[in-house]
Amino acid sequence: MTKDRFIEKSESIYSKVKTKLEKTHKGDVIAIEPGSADYTIGKDTLDAALKAKKQHPNKIFYFLRIGFPSVHKLR
Numbered sequence: 001m002t003k004d005r006f007i008e009k010s011e012s013i014y015s016k017v018k019t020k021l022e023k024t025h026k027g028d029v030i031a032i033e034p035g036s037a038d039y040t041i042g043k044d045t046l047d048a049a050l051k052a053k054k055q056h057p058n059k060i061f062y063f064l065r066i067g068f069p070s071v072h073k074l075r
Contacts, residue, residue, distance in 0.1 A: 001035070009034035010062035018066075026067035031058045045071060 001009070010032045017039070021030065025041050031052035032039045038055060042048030045063055052061050065071045 003048070006034055006060070013037050013039065014064055022067045023070065028058070028066050029071060030064050030066055031061040034062055035059065 013032050014030065021028075021041070026071060027075075028041050028043060029045050029048040030039050030041050031048040033052060033056045036059075038057065040048055040051040040055065043049055048063060049061065052059075063071050
């Protein structure tokens with residue numbers, strides 16, 4: 001899968017669950033595996049990554065902070 005397709009597919013998956021997740025998980029981090037459309041939610045990036053790796057040990061994930069435009073902010 002190309003980088004552009006990876007991003008496109010991941011963001012499409014997030015857009016389908018965004019409204020539901022923002023109600024109960026705003027501020028948490030979602031790790032999306034675009035090949036399977038599976039996702040996991042954690043309190044931070046590490047928590048989400050560890051949960052996701054248990055489900056899909058050899059995959060790459062796309063991370064988003066639920067309800068925010070980016071996962072981290074630069075100061």
